[in-house]
Amino acid sequence: MVVKFSERVAGIEISGIRKIFEAAGPGSINLGLGQPDFDTPQHIKDAAITALQEGKxxxxxxxxxxxxxxxxxxxxxxxxxxxxxxxxxxxxxxxxxxxxxxxxxxxxxxxxxxxxxxxxxxxxxxxxxxxxxxxxxxxxxxxxxxxxxxxxxxxxxxxxxxxxxxxxxxxxxxxxxxxxxxxxxxxxxxxxxxxxxxxxxxxxxxxxxxxxxxxxxxxxxxxxxxxxxxxxxxxxxxxxxxxxxxxxxxxxxxxxxxxxxxxxxxxxxxxGDQSAVATMRDEYQARRDLIWGGLVKMGFDFPKPEGAFYAFVPMKPALTQKIIAGGVIAVPGPAFGVNAPEYTRFSYATSRQNIMTALERIEKLVQ
Ligand SMILES: Cc1ncc(COP(=O)(O)O)c(C=O)c1O
Missing domain, CATH: 3.40.640.10 (Type I PLP-dependent aspartate aminotransferase-like (Major domain))
Structure with a gap:
């Protein structure tokens, strides 16, 4: 049987971000993910464990x-x-x-x-x-x-x-x-x-x-x-x-x-205690400085990110593909709409060590 799907759902694309992960080789550094690399603070986990134990x-x-x-x-x-x-x-x-x-x-x-x-x-x-x-x-x-x-x-x-x-x-x-x-x-x-x-x-x-x-x-x-x-x-x-x-x-x-x-x-x-949020914020800021400074030094010209954990970098699609093939996962601009065909999103929700390794790999590719 041929199922006729609703046009509004059949007409939309599965998230472009998934496809990038599938295309990445082993050993790639993942700067594609939009999620914190930190663990949930312990007091929050404890509250969940208590709720479970109390049968909630x-x-x-x-x-x-x-x-x-x-x-x-x-x-x-x-x-x-x-x-x-x-x-x-x-x-x-x-x-x-x-x-x-x-x-x-x-x-x-x-x-x-x-x-x-x-x-x-x-x-x-x-x-x-x-x-x-x-x-x-x-x-x-x-x-x-x-x-x-x-x-x-x-x-x-x-x-x-x-x-x-x-x-x-x-x-x-x-x-x-x-x-x-x-x-x-x-x-x-x-x-x-x-x-x-x-x-x-x-x-x-x-x-x-x-x-x-x-x-x-x-x-x-x-x-x-x-x-x-x-x-x-x-x-x-x-x-x-x-x-x-x-x-x-x-x-x-x-x-x-x-x-x-x-x-x-x-x-x-x-x-509860909000100190973990401040700790994460400070770490993201240090990573923001690291990735922005590194990319600007290589000649990429873009405004210093002011928040969240992304650097959105003007870049030709061919270079983006080279970078992904070269072991740094990032998300091409077209995943985010029609107005940024020549941009790439790098997430810095990953360790400073990963960011430094990624920068080294990118530097070799842009030379
Ligand atoms: C701007 C923005 N809004 C909403 C979400 C989704 O948040 P949640 O995981 O709470 O559904 C994301 C996740 O990446 C996001 O970047």
């Missing part, structure tokens, strides 16, 4: 256990200065699920979803899966959102996806840019979906949550990057009660609830 292994309330929603509400006030009642928090299976259910709850067929391009691989695909039309928002030379071009696209759009600090560029938007986007979007009736998963990994600048500047914002975040918990699949969205109510319906039917054990661990993450 059943379904939880669909929107998340009350103690976690309270902890997230407190975190959003303490760290971000934004007030969300615990009932305005919906706990999800990572930021990925939060992005998915927001698109499902808001997007009607053909609705325009403005996505940074280059941007995180999921935004445009999730918009397409929701039957929306993803629209590329171009970046400036310094890889920040091009405000004027963004504003020009806003008329009649449904969602503006904001991601600061950004994957794959490492750019951090200024307070005034974020304010301008949120206020302009409010004027045009556009909802801003603010993906803040890298908020703690910023090297010099300050993070501003989009929700500081308007109530037309859905805040999305996760334990994944902040606490080195990518495999625990635990994130959340925070929004108006109306939005949370609609998103909860999608969440209940596709997910039921986030993993119970991960929810108890996340309470420990948000309420």
């Amino acid at each position: 292994t059943g379904y939880t309330p669909g929107n998340g256990i009350p103690e976690l929603r309270a902890a997230i509400s407190k975190k959003l006030w303490r760290e971000n200065g934004i007030k969300y009642h615990p009932d305005q928090v919906l706990v999800t299976a990572g930021a990925s699920e939060a992005l998915h259910i927001v698109m499902q709850a808001l997007v009607n067929p053909g609705d325009r979803v403005l996505c940074p391009d280059p941007g995180f691989v999921s935004y445009a695909s999730l918009a397409t899966i929701a039957c929306g039309t993803p629209v590329s928002v171009p970046l400036t030379e310094t890889l920040h959102i091009d405000l004027e071009k963004a504003k020009a696209l806003m008329d009649g759009a449904k969602i503006f996806v904001l991601n600061s600090p950004a994957n794959p560029t490492g750019a951090v938007e200024d307070k005034e840019s974020i304010r301008a986007i949120v206020e302009y979007a409010a004027d045009k009736g556009v909802t801003v979906v603010s993906d803040e998963v890298y908020e703690h990994f910023i090297y010099g600048k300050k993070h501003y949550s989009a929700a500081l500047f308007g109530d037309n914002v859905i805040t999305i975040n996760a334990t994944s990057k902040t606490y080195a918990m990518t495999g625990w699949r635990l994130g959340y969205l925070a929004a108006s009660p109306e939005i949370v109510g609609q998103c909860l319906k999608v969440h209940q039917y596709c997910q039921a609830c986030a993993t119970s054990i991960s929810q108890y661990a996340a309470v420990a993450a948000y309420e």
Whole structure:
């Protein structure tokens, strides 16, 4: 039997990043991965072990256990200065699920979803899966959102996806840019979906949550990057009660609830000692300096990454292929949209030793 798949799913590509890993030879240094190389802090693991031992292994309330929603509400006030009642928090299976259910709850067929391009691989695909039309928002030379071009696209759009600090560029938007986007979007009736998963990994600048500047914002975040918990699949969205109510319906039917054990661990993450986050931040900054300094010395000209753990480097595709074949895994720009055909993303979520070896290999290839 020939199965006729839905056009919206058949028409999207499997993530370009997977293909690179498959093409890499043995002994390659992996600068392709977008996940922390640190282990989850022990006190968070201990909370999960306790939850398991206490038999907290059943379904939880669909929107998340009350103690976690309270902890997230407190975190959003303490760290971000934004007030969300615990009932305005919906706990999800990572930021990925939060992005998915927001698109499902808001997007009607053909609705325009403005996505940074280059941007995180999921935004445009999730918009397409929701039957929306993803629209590329171009970046400036310094890889920040091009405000004027963004504003020009806003008329009649449904969602503006904001991601600061950004994957794959490492750019951090200024307070005034974020304010301008949120206020302009409010004027045009556009909802801003603010993906803040890298908020703690910023090297010099300050993070501003989009929700500081308007109530037309859905805040999305996760334990994944902040606490080195990518495999625990635990994130959340925070929004108006109306939005949370609609998103909860999608969440209940596709997910039921986030993993119970991960929810108890996340309470420990948000309420416990935060020193591991600062330690990881400092290490990422040292690695950022190492990789940026090394590549600039070789003649690559690009802005110093301001946050997240990526260097987004202008580079001809032929050289990118040579580098991958030469034993350094990196992700070519086209994986992140249509606007960066001649860029390559290097992740520095790996040891300084690996970064130094990778730089040595690259140097030999560019000579
Ligand atoms: C910008 C951005 N948002 C969301 C995610 C997904 O996060 P999670 O693992 O919590 O689903 C990633 C993962 O790489 C990301 O880079």
